[in-house]
Amino acid sequence: AQSVTQLDSHVSVSEGTPVLLRCNYSSSYSPSLFWYVQHPNKGLQLLLKYTSAATLVKGINGFEAEFKKSETSFHLTKPSAHMSDAAEYFCVVSAPLGNEKLTFGTGTRLTIIP
Amino acid sequence: GAGVSQSPSNKVTEKGKDVELRCDPISGHTALYWYRQSLGQGLEFLIYFQGNSAPDKSGLPSDRFSAERTGGSVSTLTIQRTQQEDSAVYLCASSRGGTGELFFGEGSRLTVL
Numbered sequence: 052a053q054s055v056t057q058l059d060s061h062v063s064v065s066e067g068t069p070v071l072l073r074c075n076y077s078s079s080y081s082p083s084l085f086w087y088v089q090h091p092n093k094g095l096q097l098l099l100k101y102t103s104a105a106t107l108v109k110g111i112n113g114f115e116a117e118f119k120k121s122e123t124s125f126h127l128t129k130p131s132a133h134m135s136d137a138a139e140y141f142c143v144v145s146a147p148l149g150n151e152k153l154t155f156g157t158g159t160r161l162t163i164i165p
Numbered sequence: 166g167a168g169v170s171q172s173p174s175n176k177v178t179e180k181g182k183d184v185e186l187r188c189d190p191i192s193g194h195t196a197l198y199w200y201r202q203s204l205g206q207g208l209e210f211l212i213y214f215q216g217n218s219a220p221d222k223s224g225l226p227s228d229r230f231s232a233e234r235t236g237g238s239v240s241t242l243t244i245q246r247t248q249q250e251d252s253a254v255y256l257c258a259s260s261r262g263g264t265g266e267l268f269f270g271e272g273s274r275l276t277v278l
Contacts, residue, residue, distance in 0.1 A: 083265050094169070094269035095208075095256070102265065141207065145265060152221060153267065155200070155208035 053078040053144045057156035065164045070114075070129040072159045074142030077123065084125045085143040085153070086116055095141065101125065112136070137163045167191070169270035171257050177276045178247055186242045186273045190259030197240050198260075198267060199232055203253040211255075214240065215262060247277045 058073040076082055086098040099110025106118040112135075116127045125142060142156040170189040178184050190197050199211040210224035214234045225231070229247075234240040244251055254274050258267035 085265060087267075092271070094271045095258075095267075096269070097266050100265055152210055152213055152223075153198075153265075154210070157207040 053080070053082060053154050055084075055142045055144045055154060055156040057140075057142050057159050059159050060157065061160045061162065063162040063164055064132045066134055067131050070127070070132045070136065070161065072127040072140050072142075072161065074125045074127065074156060075123050076125060076142070076144045078144055083145045084116075084118060085145070086110065086114070086125075086127050087141045087143055087155075089139040089141065089158075091138070098127070098140075132161075132163050134163050134165065137161055169257055169259055169268050171255075171270035171273050173273055174271065175274045175276075177278065179278055180249060181246055183243065183245045184247055184275060186244075186255050186257075186275070188240045188242070188257030188259075188270060190238065190240070190257070191268055192238075193261070194259035194268070195237070195262045196260045197234055198258045199240070199242050200256045200258065201253045202256055202272070208256065211242070244275075247275075249277045251275060252277045 054077045056075045084101040087095045088098050089095045098114050099108045101108045101118045109115045114129045116125050118125050139158045139160050141158050143153045145153045172187045195216045197214045200208040202208050212232045213221040229245045232242045254272040256272045258269045260267045
C-alpha cells in the first residue's frame with residue numbers, strides 16, 4: 052500500500068521568491084512519485100516524475116523535486132515564483148511502473164502575491 | 166480532438182435519479198481511469214481499465230457505481246439512485262500504459278440536489 056501526505060493545504064509566496072511545496076510518502080515498494088498541477092477550471096497536468104533514476108528531477112515551468120529516501124520526502128521547489136504558477140498542486144505516488152493506480156495527496160493551493 | 170474529452174461538463178440532477186458520464190480518451194491510449202474530486206479533497210481513485218484486462222474496480226464506493234469501456238475506447242461511468250454525497254467533479258484520464266503519465270480531461274461536475 053502507498054500514500055502521500057502534503058503538509059500544507061495552502062502556501063502563499065510573493066512573486067519572484069522561492070516556492071517550496073512539501074510532500075512525504077509512504078510505500079511498501081520502491082515508489083514512483085509525481086507532481087501534477089491543476090490550474091483553475093483546467094484538467095490536471097504532469098509537472099514531473101521520479102522513477103528511480105536521478106534523485107533530482109526537473110520538470111516543466113522551472114519546477115524541480117528531489118527524492119530523499121532517508122526522509123521519505125519528495126518536495127517540489129522553484130527558485131522564483133511567477134504569477135502563472137498560482138494553481139493547485141498534487142503529490143502522487145504509485146507502485147513501480149506496471150501498476151498505475153495512482154494515489155493522490157489532498158493538494159496544496161499555491162497563491163502568488165504580486 | 167487531441168485531448169481527453171468528457172461530457173457533460175456540468176450535470177445537475179435530483180436525488181434518486183441515475184446519471185451517465187462519458188469519457189473519450191486520447192486515441193491509442195490503452196489505459197483509462199476514473200477519479201472523483203470532492204471540494205477540499207484529493208483525487209479519489211474509482212476504477213482503472215487497461216487494455217483487455219479485467220478492470221480494477223477497487224475504488225468504486227458502492228454498488229450504485231459502475232463503469233464500462235466499449236471497444237477499448239470510450240468509457241461511461243454510471244451512478245444509479247444518486248445521493249447528495251455523490252456531488253463532486255468526476256475526472257477521467259488516459260495513458261499509453263507503462264509511463265505513469267496520465268492525461269486528464271477537464272471533468273464532469275455533478276450536483277445532486
